Amino acid sequence: MLESLLVVLLIGAIAWVGSYMGLTILFGVILPYVAVCVFVIGLVRRMVYWAKSPVPFAIPTTGGQERSLDFIKHDKLDCPNTKWGVVVRMFLEVCCFRSLFRNTHAVSFEQDPVSKGPRLVYYSSKWLWFFSLLFHYCFFIVFLRHFRFFMEPVPCCISFIEAVDGFLQIGSPRFFLTGGLLLVAILFLLCRRIFDQRLRYISLINDYFPLFLLLGIVLSGLCLRYFDKAEIAQVKIFIMSLTHFSPVVSNLDLNAMFIVHLTLVCTLLIYFPFSKLVHMPGIFFSPTRNLPTNTREVRHINPWNPPKQFFTYPEYEDRYREAMAQAGLPLEKQPNQKPAE
Amino acid sequence: MLYNKSAVYIGIVILVILLTSPFWVGLFGHNYTSTGITTPKDQATCIENADFMRAQHMRLLNEWRDKALRDETRTYVATDGKKWEISLQNTCMRCHTNYKSFCEKCHLSNSVSPYCWTCHIIPTEGK
Numbered sequence: 470m471l472e473s474l475l476v477v478l479l480i481g482a483i484a485w486v487g488s489y490m491g492l493t494i495l496f497g498v499i500l501p502y503v504a505v506c507v508f509v510i511g512l513v514r515r516m517v518y519w520a521k522s523p524v525p526f527a528i529p530t531t532g533g534q535e536r537s538l539d540f541i542k543h544d545k546l547d548c549p550n551t552k553w554g555v556v557v558r559m560f561l562e563v564c565c566f567r568s569l570f571r572n573t574h575a576v577s578f579e580q581d582p583v584s585k586g587p588r589l590v591y592y593s594s595k596w597l598w599f600f601s602l603l604f605h606y607c608f609f610i611v612f613l614r615h616f617r618f619f620m621e622p623v624p625c626c627i628s629f630i631e632a633v634d635g636f637l638q639i640g641s642p643r644f645f646l647t648g649g650l651l652l653v654a655i656l657f658l659l660c661r662r663i664f665d666q667r668l669r670y671i672s673l674i675n676d677y678f679p680l681f682l683l684l685g686i687v688l689s690g691l692c693l694r695y696f697d698k699a700e701i702a703q704v705k706i707f708i709m710s711l712t713h714f715s716p717v718v719s720n721l722d723l724n725a726m727f728i729v730h731l732t733l734v735c736t737l738l739i740y741f742p743f744s745k746l747v748h749m750p751g752i753f754f755s756p757t758r759n760l761p762t763n764t765r766e767v768r769h770i771n772p773w774n775p776p777k778q779f780f781t782y783p784e785y786e787d788r789y790r791e792a793m794a795q796a797g798l799p800l801e802k803q804p805n806q807k808p809a810e
Numbered sequence: 811m812l813y814n815k816s817a818v819y820i821g822i823v824i825l826v827i828l829l830t831s832p833f834w835v836g837l838f839g840h841n842y843t844s845t846g847i848t849t850p851k852d853q854a855t856c857i858e859n860a861d862f863m864r865a866q867h868m869r870l871l872n873e874w875r876d877k878a879l880r881d882e883t884r885t886y887v888a889t890d891g892k893k894w895e896i897s898l899q900n901t902c903m904r905c906h907t908n909y910k911s912f913c914e915k916c917h918l919s920n921s922v923s924p925y926c927w928t929c930h931i932i933p934t935e936g937k
Contacts (some may be wrong), residue, residue, distance in 0.1 A: 509829050513822055520818040521811065619832040621842040623921040631921060638925060641872035698865040702845045702916045709842040712833045717843075722861075750825055772813065 470663065473678035477685045477733070484732035488725040496728050497707070498716040504735035511742025512750060519754040527769035529760040532571065537765070550763040562758055566605075569598040597661070604654035607647040608683075610634065611690075614645070618701075618708045642694055652687050655680060679746055682737055689730040699727040847915045850905040857888050857901075868924065871898070898930055909933045 487496045533544025546567075549555050561567050574594035581588035613630055617623045635643035659680045662672045693699045703721050710717040741747065753759060786793065786801060794804045812818055856863045857870070874896045877883040886894045895901050906912045909932050917924065 505830075505833075509826060512825060512829070516818065516822055516825070517812065520813055520815075523813060616832070616835065617921040620835050621839040621919055623919065628921050628923065632923065641868040641924060642922070643924075698869075700864050701920045701922075702847075702864075705842055705920055706844065709836060712836040713841050724865075750821065753821060 470672070470674075470677045473674050474681050476678065477681040480736055481685055481689070481729045481733060484729045485725050487732075488723070488728035493718045493723060493728065494716075496732050497718055497723065498711065500732060500735045501711060504738040508738040508741055512747065515742055515747055516750050516754070519751070523772040524756045524760070525771040525773065527760055527764045528756050529762045529764075530568075530757040531762055532568075535762050535765065548762040550761050550766065552761060555759060555761050559753070559758060563752060566598055566602055568758075569601060570595065572597050596657070600654045600657040600661075603650055604658060607651035607654060610647045611645075611651055614647070618705045619712055621705075621709065640695075644695075648687070648691055648694070652684075652691065655684050655687060659684065675744060679737075679740070679744060682733060682740070686730065686733045686737060689726055689733060693724075693726050693730055697724065697726045699724050842919060845916050845919075848908070848911045850907075853905050856905075857886070857892075857894055871902075871924075871926070874898070898926065903933055907933060 484496050487493075529548075532547035534542060535548045536543040536550040543550075545554055546558060546561065549558050558567075572594050573591040576590050576592060578588045578590065580586065581590075610630060614627065614634065616627050617631070620627070631645070634645045634647050637644060637646065659677075662668050662676060662680070700722065703723060704727060707717065707721050707723060737746075783801070790800060790802070790804050793800055858866075863870075874886065877886070878896045884896050886896050888894060916922070
């Protein structure tokens, strides 16, 4: 846990020092281009790798009654048996995180009046579902809001999102709700790992690192907006020059915190295809989610089964007929009788 | 060999299009190479130095609003000791007369919509 925090701090510190050493070309131009290439190519490679992997068994997870006899009620959302049903389940999974909604929390009681002894009770636990939903949607909106730096003129849908996001009209620059909520959600997800003993036991550096990295990105972003302000006009000139492949850095005054923010985002992009964060395209490749639950209707053939060399009984008899006849075994077709007999 | 070829290809194409969107959405509009802002010619400095004003003017204006309307303090002492009257109309807009060639230049292209003008009147033309 601490080492992943240190790594994130180190990356930030390197970027901070780099911006003062005049390495803006390295951190502001080369790194973003490399990061975007690694991100896109890495994700596509990962998707091709998954698409190449055969699914040996039909393993859709079931959360309800599979389609069966007519008088048994079929759970169409959790156990779809058609392609269209799978699309609906997938949509709900991606947009509403239905499987996290089923999350439970186990509590053990030493002395329970019901069982008159120790008892394990699973309670519904919606916290993870709520905060991960909050995190993902806030992140998405924050990402969308950044398109004001990529587009000139800024389309009205982006301005509309900003207007709704900042409707509380707190301060100037206006406080955006999603920025604050994103921070809250990340802190919850982090605290969940740190303070839940059971979860902490199974948490590894690759669980903590993305959280600290995202925390770093969010904090540096909030800092850029509300405290150590970047000049957004300069930032936009710089970003637009990057996306138009004619980077300008020389006469721009970019603040160090901006370089830190950019470098942390680039780190995220580079880290993304090799980490657990690839669940973004990965969810669509999960056989537990994307297979229809029609295991009683359709036989799932393991795609890596070798082609079978069938040797049917008529073929067997054709080959060994003479020998079988000599041994006096019963035959479906007698060997050709000699004309003399 | 790829399984579910068509679905995977469609997925990859959609993903790549979405992920590279910051690069190609910029092509719909025009490039943004300068703010195109015009600063008043007859003044050497603003209330504070230019760097501070560029980065922190929104905070300053917000503080001024609170000072003037909530605390009824109408004097601002700048870092160089100079005293200024806290007033958007009488202090800021005495030099920055043109809304279109000053405020709006950056605000519009960076999608900043301050709520100054829900109370103040937008100056339409320079004096």
